[in-house]
Amino acid sequence: MKRFIKKHPVGFTITVSTIVFTATVSWGIIALMHWAFFDIDRLEPGELITEETSPDGRYTVQTFRNNGGATVDYAVLGVLTFNEKDRGVKNIYWQYHEEEGEVSWVDDDTVQINDQVLQVPDEVYDYRRE
Incomplete structure (x- = not known):
């Protein structure tokens, strides 16, 4: 060589x-x-379905229904808002073929959106990555 x-x-x-x-x-x-x-993070929210604040008040999760138009089914977007820090928002949940976005907090840092349990602020669920 x-x-x-x-x-x-x-x-x-x-x-x-x-x-x-x-x-x-x-x-x-x-x-x-x-x-x-x-x-x-490039997705537009759409129509607000629900909004829930964490038990300690540090986070708020909002779910939005996205209407993709005549040829695409509905999808749900979950957005995490940081209430105490000026960090803005983070998209943490994206599910296709879904119209409802039920949010419930398991504890201060764990949220359940429909059937997905996420540790906030780090975990993200995106149906395309399964």
Whole structure:
């Protein structure tokens, strides 16, 4: 290998540079596609179904019904609001073929949205990732 590099330094440099460039561009395209098509933080809420505050008052979860139009079924989006910190909101639940969004708090950091139990603020449920 060392002899090849010594004999063909320009060819070796071009080959390595091409591989690195192609890998970087491919990674960028994959990241952009994930952001554009699979990131639930880009979803619009829709019609408010319910809103429940955690027992200690730190969080509020709202569920929204999304109407995708004539050719797409309803979906439910669950949004977590941080009441004590100025962190805004975080989408934590996304379920397709669903119209109801029942919310109940198990404890201060555990919420149940329909049949899914989530540890807030870290866990997220997205039906596409099952």
